Amino acid sequence: MTTNHLDQRLQAVFAKAFSIREITDAVSIDSVPQWDSLGHIGLILALEAEFQISIAPAQAIEMISVRAIREILTELGVQ
């Protein structure tokens, strides 16, 4: 149930940042054309806003796939 909720919120973030409706763990910086360096900044800002968290540069640099984002969000205590 909680995982589903997280999925929905992630979905909303990706819709906002890249207009992507369906996300899987495999979606990454290599599979989305708009996910370039500027797009990445937008994504990080959208994640911070959606989950009310502060993302450190080291974490932001690693957040280049849905799988990695999910892992770091868990580290940050997002449920």
Next chain:
Amino acid sequence: MAPADLDTQTLKGLLAEVKQQPSYSTYLKASRIIEQLSVSEDGTASLRRIRVAVLSSSTIDPLVAAIQVDGYALGLLPSFHIAAYGRMFEEALNPSSGLYAFQPQVVLVILDLEALIPKDDGVLTPHQAEAALERVHQVLQALKQQTSSLIVLSNFIAHDLFPFALVPDPMAVAYQQLNTTLRAAYGQDPQVLLLDLDGLAAYHGRARSIDPSLRYLGGMNMSESFLQLVSRKFLAILNALVGRARKCLVLDLDNTLWGGILGEVGPDGIHLGQDALGKPYVDFQRTILRLRERGVLLAINSKNNPDEVLPILREHPHMILREHQFAGMQIDWSPKPEKMERLATELNLGLDSLVFMDDDPAERLQMRLTLPEVLCVEMPSNPALFSPTLLELPVFETVAMTEEDWNRASFYAVERQREALRQRAQSLEEFLTSLQLAVTIRLNHEEDIARAAQLTQKTNQFNLTTRRYASSEIAGMMRDPTYRLYTLRLRDIFGDSGLTALAIVNVEAEEWHIDTFLMSCRIIGRGIETVLLNEVIADATRSGAKRLWGEYRPTPKNGLVKDFYAKAGFMTTDGGHQWCRELEPELPSQPPWVTIERESQPAVVAG
């Protein structure tokens, strides 16, 4: 649906989203669509294009995206050349760089202090501040040598101060000195406009104006919320430059200037005074009055009985705005768009010079649908927010405040007295004689640069060619011996109308060409245009020219002057655009009711 239409649809949605909840992602997506649209003329033909180069020492793309998107909503379509990080110095200093090949009309320079001082070198010292300024001077000097475009130079935002410091923080002092020095060096430079980014950050909250993580992740020195403010400030400049500054604020009365409906609650029942219910309206009126002092005209558009309204305007103890401060008043029961058109005619202004503030959303909607050129401000329902809303409206700004701006608001009140005199006078000539008109015509006068540029940017109706020039371009023409710039100021028994007419003439041995001929609408009807044209004709004749050429470039607004050259004895060579007058030895005579003084001072402009 064609792909362009599809993009326009998507863009509409994104623009609505930006308005509701602006975020960097939305700005980025919308700006990418605008970029695609701007490649073709379809859908962007009505937008004003303008080339902007950006020199920045940090990541500036998010700001550029915001400017593009907010600009689109204002009817502007800037295209950008960006030189960021280390490329900034190289592009500014190298005359054959991409920056100069781009031929920018505006160059925006946004500098962060840390990019200008040696890396890893302890904290900011006065010596380092001096070295940083030296680099700014270098960049500015190169820009001024290589281009005549307007340079918008930001000052430094004082970041990283101790907010609770009780003993003065030397870094805070250093920032203050840097910004003071910048103002001293460039505040008077006609080619440079200082952008007070530090003041804007103070307004927004310094701590909120930078995003600590993004600063390190993206080299971005503006937070998501702050870049929207910077974008609006910069757009105010572009808006003024392309001649779109609005000139008149038109106000509703009930529930706008005071609380309650006058016709229902009577003069003693309206909310206006020092209590919680009345004070917001008093403060809103104060802000309006300050706008008037900055040269914005005020007018009333209200459904009311004038007999009930006038006593309030004249006698209500808590009214800040009084009758004589309104340049026009339309108070009756006719539809508001009709009243708006009457106001525009009365004040000699285009509808696109007007801004409308009315608390009633239905009235605003009707205005928008009937007269889309009028800017209708979205008013919050809480009157406590009226004044802040007006303070943040960037559409009245002009690039330089001139003496005429400060005086314009009182001008219209005086104009009513002139009108009274006109009605008393028997004939037009008698009226004009009784005004004791006196003009001063100056040739290439350096003091007139700012006002002359502003006249080219703001004059729409009595303007033969509607060519817009920046101060720097005007200064350039004054230095150029093949141009003559005539400025005209007008005085009469009621006062000084200031510098209100301009002619720019391109001079060749036998043929003179009038590049620009314009006059402020405030002084129409006194034969002043003839005085200025005769002056040009006389000078051309005396210098041995054979022909004087005039040009009429039609716009939606300058129909008024379509026959100007025909009436002045010019013949058209191509059906009304190019006009020519053969010059004869006999000079035209000036109207007898005008006294003419002449001043000439060759422009000496540094640089």
